């Protein structure tokens with residue numbers, strides 16, 4: 017066994033880290049925090065210019081052919097830096113899915129524009145009545161000659177207000193089993209009939225409701241077969257990232273340790289010298305290492321040509337559950353001072369632990385809730401008999 | 408990066424797994440209670456050269472870890488981790504070692520002339536003890552000098568009187584007695600972590616196969632989400648624990664950054680994961696899990712015992728904090 021990363025991965029990591037140290041300024045971080053939009057066009061296009069949007073792509077797409085290990089290091093560094101890069105994740109997920117399931121026209125016209133940082137995508141899966149059971153999707157697409165007419169509503173269409181395309185899951189056949197009547201589209205956001213309503217969240221992130229009224233799109237915007245949308249979903253789910261939250265966990269712990277090292281109790285002792293504080297910091301540190309290793313295992317398996325479906329799910333489940341536990345423990349050690357928000361003068365740890373405590377609650381919900389993850393691990397990993405709720 | 412066992416390690420794992428299945432079956436584990444030692448199992452390991460395999464630089468701790476994980480999975484009634492660690496420590500003190508002699512070390516310094524609850528101490532011919540800042544090799548006599556109390560984990564623990572019996576002073580080639588003992592203790596932490604992962608996974612497997620078979624309300628209980636989700640969490644925790652134990656061993660073998668922190672992290676986390684797995688698995692057996700006749704109680708008791716034999720797990724975490732964040736500042740600071 018060898019837990020060290022190959023020198024080329026470490027070298028790439030160092031390169032990325034140096035770039036991010038320069039470009040992920042406090043201003044970038046503050047702007048994302050203030051607007052709730054976890055995407056920054058300036059940073060996004062600088063990263064595209066460095067070739068990092070396409071770093072994992074083959075040379076024919078202008079990519080650098082980076083390995084899964086290098087890509088994991090890149091993702092890890094991005095989130096360690098605190099950069100608002102959710103948009104980057106979505107864009108590369110859509111581009112990868114198009115590469116596998118898209119038409120030649122889509123590959124030729126859309127992929128290069130995504131990889132160059134010119135356009136952004138958002139994901140239109142969730143609906144008011146279709147969340148975890150995403151195949152219950154009811155947004156209707158009806159064929160009309162060479163066109164499709166789309167009517168319906170999507171919930172939580174994050175980044176819709178910045179995006180040029182929505183990767184839209186629709187129902188094309190209501191008369192068959194739910195998984196068999198779905199079709200995926202990549203719909204330009206400037207198509208008449210699309211409306212966006214902002215949704216503000218407890219964590220400060222902005223998301224949206226999107227409405228689709230008689231939206232007409234050419235058939236060339238269809239991704240995959242008619243009624244073959246579930247297969248496209250399966251491809252897209254493989255590209256959901258899971259290294260994001262490890263970086264956030266590390267930032268949280270670093271913030272708490274820095275605070276506890278400088279803060280003093282009423283007797284002038286450093287808070288970090290209090291065993292009650294030390295135990296919780298140590299516990300968070302252990303969980304961070306476990307999260308790190310589970311994430312790297314999935315990346316390593318991918319590098320070895322395996323498909324880490326269950327292992328990636330374990331990394332997501334563990335890291336997000338641990339993240340919440342750690343945020344809960346670490347806001348507690350701040351005591352009442354932990355209540356002051358970011359931006360308040362004198363806020364403990366500049367209010368970042370409070371902000372994290374709110375934000376991290378969503379991490380066990382999106383990208384597959386913890387319950388959905390546990391179902392996958394139980395049934396696909398442990399081979400337990402199917403439960404009634406996974407049908 | 409390579410997270411797989413080497414070909415030789417796979418062969419070693421298969422060999423010891425086969426051996427334990429035959430010689431350390433659940434019946435034999437039960438028969439060895441309450442003392443928790445089976446001389447035939449020890450002889451088998453000695454014949455394979457396991458106790459000293461990593462003492463002379465021939466094998467690595469990672470190789471011993473492969474054996475430790477299988478030993479944990481089978482609850483093999485032998486102090487193999489203790490012996491491997493002690494033989495390495497003795498080699499660093501230029502003291503000859505061999506495979507047949509059972510050796511162990513006291514995890515905590517002796518106090519008042521006594522080393523308390525020494526793992527393997529009830530059956531070891533030689534015990535390394537840290538006493539008064541010195542490393543001593545103690546050879547307890549046949550009577551009086553050690554007492555083996557009945558204990559939660561049915562482990563061969565003993566309280567050893569180090570003032571009686573034969574003893575000699577050990578001199579580490581380099582490093583102080585205290586440092587060398589600390590190093591041995593970290594090796595013990597990392598290898599016991601691996602042992603606990605083996606135990607935890609075996610306990611989880613018992614639970615998983617039980618819930619696939621057992622039917623209530625007309626369906627296998629393993630189809631209930633309340634059952635599935637608990638097992639999914641534990642499978643995840645144990646995979647994380649296995650990686651952490653493997654990394655701890657690797658940091659020690661390669662003297663990598665993290666060698667000072669990973670053994671303690673692994674011991675803490677693997678112990679917790681194994682204990683939770685055994686407890687959940689017992690619970691999912693319903694009333695049967697509580698019966699002596701079912702094997703899961705064997706895992707349940709040993710998981711807790713292997714953690715607690717070192718220290719209060721909370722104190723272990725506080726000790727880990729010293730390594731992660733530096734020692735506690737004793738003088739009051741500039742506060743006011």
Ligand SMILES: Cc1cc2nc3c(=O)[nH]c(=O)nc-3n(C[C@H](O)[C@H](O)[C@H](O)COP(=O)(O)OP(=O)(O)OC[C@H]3O[C@@H](n4cnc5c(N)ncnc54)[C@H](O)[C@@H]3O)c2cc1C
Nearest residue numbers: 139140141142147148172173174223381382383385387405
């Ligand atoms: C900030 C934010 C951003 C998001 N961004 C996007 C986006 O960009 N695009 C997009 O399409 N979606 C997005 N989502 C939606 C997200 O994917 C869904 O919220 C998620 O899939 C859960 O669906 P739901 O909210 O309808 O909850 P539900 O599915 O109704 O779940 C409610 C509860 O029931 C539990 N539950 C559901 N099914 C089961 C089951 N089978 N077994 C056991 N328990 C179950 C869940 O675990 C959960 O705890 C976002 C959500 C948020 C909050």
